[in-house]
Amino acid sequence: MKTVKSPPSTKQDIDNLYKKIKGEFATKDDLKAFATKDDLKQVKDEIVEMKDEIVEMKDEIMGELKSQQENQKIHNYSHSRINDDLDDHETRIRKLEKTSATA
Secondary structure, three states, X not given: OOOOOOOOOOHHHXXXXXXXXXXXXXXXXHHHOOOOHHHHHHHHHHHHHHHXXXXXXXXXXXXXXXXXXXHHHHHHHHHHHHHHHHHHHHHHHHHHXXXXXXX
């Protein structure tokens, strides 16, 4: 197999190659824009803290909701008892009216 020798690279060739690949590699300034392990750990810690706050808030809301549901049950029972008493009173009044009408 015959190898073909190319002419040696000139300074211009190297400059052209450098310009061509310059935009393809990250510079130090480019790398500064990326998050570091410490940055990611800080974000993770903040997310965990926020999650804990959300869970606490959810627990408070669920406790309040449970309290409201219990109050509603008590209220409904109270109305039921009042309606039962009212029905009983109506029955007793009818009986009294019948006995006073016949007397």
